[in-house]
Amino acid sequence: MKQISSDFAPPLKLISPFFKYGVIFYLLSMLALLFFEPSFSYAQMSIAGWIHLFLLGFVMMVIFGAMAQLIPVVLEVGHAVVDVYYVIFPLLGIGAAVMVTGFWLMPALLPYGGMLVLVAMIIFASENIATLKKTKIRTLTIDTVAWSNGYLLLGILTGFAIALGLSGDLGINITLMLKAHVYAVIGGYVVLTIMGLSLILIPMFSLAHGFEETAINRAFKLVVTGVGAVFIGALISQEWLMYMGYAINMLGVLFYIWQIYIIARLTVRKEMDVWAKSMIFAFVSLILSIVLGLFYFMIGNENILHASAWFLLLGFISSMITGHLYKIVPFLVWFERFAPLVGKEKVPMLHEMYSKEGAAMMFNFTASGVVLGGFGLLFESDILFKAGGSFLFTGAIFLYMTMNKMLAYGK
Amino acid sequence: MCTITKENVFDAISTVIDPEVGFNLVEMGLIYDALINEENCDVKVIMTLSTQGCPLHQMITQWVKEAVERIEDVGEVEVEVVWEPAWNISMADDNVKQALGGM
Numbered sequence: 001m002k003q004i005s006s007d008f009a010p011p012l013k014l015i016s017p018f019f020k021y022g023v024i025f026y027l028l029s030m031l032a033l034l035f036f037e038p039s040f041s042y043a044q045m046s047i048a049g050w051i052h053l054f055l056l057g058f059v060m061m062v063i064f065g066a067m068a069q070l071i072p073v074v075l076e077v078g079h080a081v082v083d084v085y086y087v088i089f090p091l092l093g094i095g096a097a098v099m100v101t102g103f104w105l106m107p108a109l110l111p112y113g114g115m116l117v118l119v120a121m122i123i124f125a126s127e128n129i130a131t132l133k134k135t136k137i138r139t140l141t142i143d144t145v146a147w148s149n150g151y152l153l154l155g156i157l158t159g160f161a162i163a164l165g166l167s168g169d170l171g172i173n174i175t176l177m178l179k180a181h182v183y184a185v186i187g188g189y190v191v192l193t194i195m196g197l198s199l200i201l202i203p204m205f206s207l208a209h210g211f212e213e214t215a216i217n218r219a220f221k222l223v224v225t226g227v228g229a230v231f232i233g234a235l236i237s238q239e240w241l242m243y244m245g246y247a248i249n250m251l252g253v254l255f256y257i258w259q260i261y262i263i264a265r266l267t268v269r270k271e272m273d274v275w276a277k278s279m280i281f282a283f284v285s286l287i288l289s290i291v292l293g294l295f296y297f298m299i300g301n302e303n304i305l306h307a308s309a310w311f312l313l314l315g316f317i318s319s320m321i322t323g324h325l326y327k328i329v330p331f332l333v334w335f336e337r338f339a340p341l342v343g344k345e346k347v348p349m350l351h352e353m354y355s356k357e358g359a360a361m362m363f364n365f366t367a368s369g370v371v372l373g374g375f376g377l378l379f380e381s382d383i384l385f386k387a388g389g390s391f392l393f394t395g396a397i398f399l400y401m402t403m404n405k406m407l408a409y410g411k
Numbered sequence: 412m413c414t415i416t417k418e419n420v421f422d423a424i425s426t427v428i429d430p431e432v433g434f435n436l437v438e439m440g441l442i443y444d445a446l447i448n449e450e451n452c453d454v455k456v457i458m459t460l461s462t463q464g465c466p467l468h469q470m471i472t473q474w475v476k477e478a479v480e481r482i483e484d485v486g487e488v489e490v491e492v493v494w495e496p497a498w499n500i501s502m503a504d505d506n507v508k509q510a511l512g513g514m
Contacts, residue, residue, distance in 0.1 A: 073463070203462065204461075204462040204465070205431075207432075207461055207462075207500065207511065209498065209499045209500075210497070210499060268508075268511050269432075269511050331467075334430055335467070335470075338430075339470050342428075342470075342474050347428075347430065349428075349430055349431075349433045350430050350431050351433075
């Protein structure tokens with residue numbers, strides 16, 4: 001029998017602020033959507049501001065918290081310096097807020113916000129790489145963690161160069177650098193990390209076991225290669241290389257979806273809780289995003305690209321994260337307040353620690369908002385887009401409220 | 412001569428509930444074996460967890476240890492967590508399979 005490694009999990013009080021403040025940034029992102037129109041250009045500072053509010057404040061914040069918890073589990077070694085997460089959290093939070101203020105109100109602030117985020121991410125990536133060096137395990141998942149951290153560093157360096165360019169301190173081709181930056185961060189870090197995390201978390205919560213991992217291994221290799229091709233293609237201005245990268249990435253994501261289908265078929269838990277509904281909605285959104293992406297390449301209509309990006313960001317990435325929050329946050333609270341009472345008095349089950357009605361409202365409003373907003377972008381309909389934004393904001397209020405109740409449970 | 416039986420050990424561990432699924436570890440099929448030293452009543456529990464990534468694994472093993480230590484006249488208690496054979500739903504009791512939708 002193979003023995004388990006000991007537990008290297010970091011203290012939970014270190015992780016919970018990442019989730020708590022990530023949700024506040026999400027609420028602010030959804031509120032900000034109400035002030036946007038369905039027609040826009042990616043080069044607009046207001047759009048860049050919203051993207052950074054959503055990606056840095058919500059997506060990165062929650063992913064960093066989850067990685068702090070899961071990296072030791074995957075690598076079977078303790079963090080090299082776990083206390084750096086106490087520094088990463090304020091740097092990322094303040095850096096994101098300063099950057100968004102810079103995009104929306106005062107471009108001169110961008111390098112300062114960018115510098116804070118750069119430092120936070122360099123610390124995060126360096127700590128991850130130092131932890132990677134401690135492990136003797138060599139698996140594709142671990143190589144993928146290394147690649148995703150490498151892309152994160154490339155993404156933040158190109159982003160910092162853009163920040164300097166926008167404030168007038170550096171003469172660079174911003175459009176070119178922007179493509180490299182977006183692809184390194186979203187494709188190279190966020191998508192690769194979500195693929196890696198979901199391969200651990202989805203089987204864990206659905207109790208699926210004994211599945212083949214060939215598809216995910218192919219998916220990891222293809223996405224790593226595809227992102228590299230797009231990144232280099234953007235830097236050296238070779239469109240053919242970028243298109244090749246897009247195609248490779250799409251193939252990689254299809255292999256990932258196939259892997260999730262294999263896991264779903266072996267799922268033991270059939271309960272349709274907010275997590276399960278969010279996962280289904282996330283993958284339907286991902287498929288829709290791919291279909292729209294293919295149409296964009298055939299037709300070349302910008303609206304289709306906007307809708308594709310919308311379903312990727314708000315349908316897939318966002319639902320993957322919010323769905324998992326209803327599993328992870330009750331656990332954190334339970335661990336802090338109830339675990340010491342086990343065997344001494346009755347303790348609640350994790351599913352009893354959040355309002356089912358509140359979670360259902362969050363899911364229904366959010367899913368409706370994503371669909372309405374996506375169609376609003378697709379048809380450039382202001383009414384549909386505003387309706388989508390309103391539904392998403394209402395859903396975010398329910399997320400915030402249920403989150404606060406979860407965090408206050410048992411106080 | 413030790414009078415503690417494997418059944419006593421499993422009964423004690425059945426008070427430990429997995430907070431995620433709401434079933435006790437024995438009916439989940441997570442407890443593989445209990446080795447009892449007949450000389451000094453030392454107990455070694457061989458168990459697994461439903462997933463390798465379980466962030467509760469240290470606590471669960473501690474609860475198992477404490478539950479067994481509550482048995483009268485028990486000696487030293489050791490808990491070993493193993494990954495092989497890997498747990499699957501067929502190891503769980505029928506009521507668990509039914510509740511989780513596995514049958």
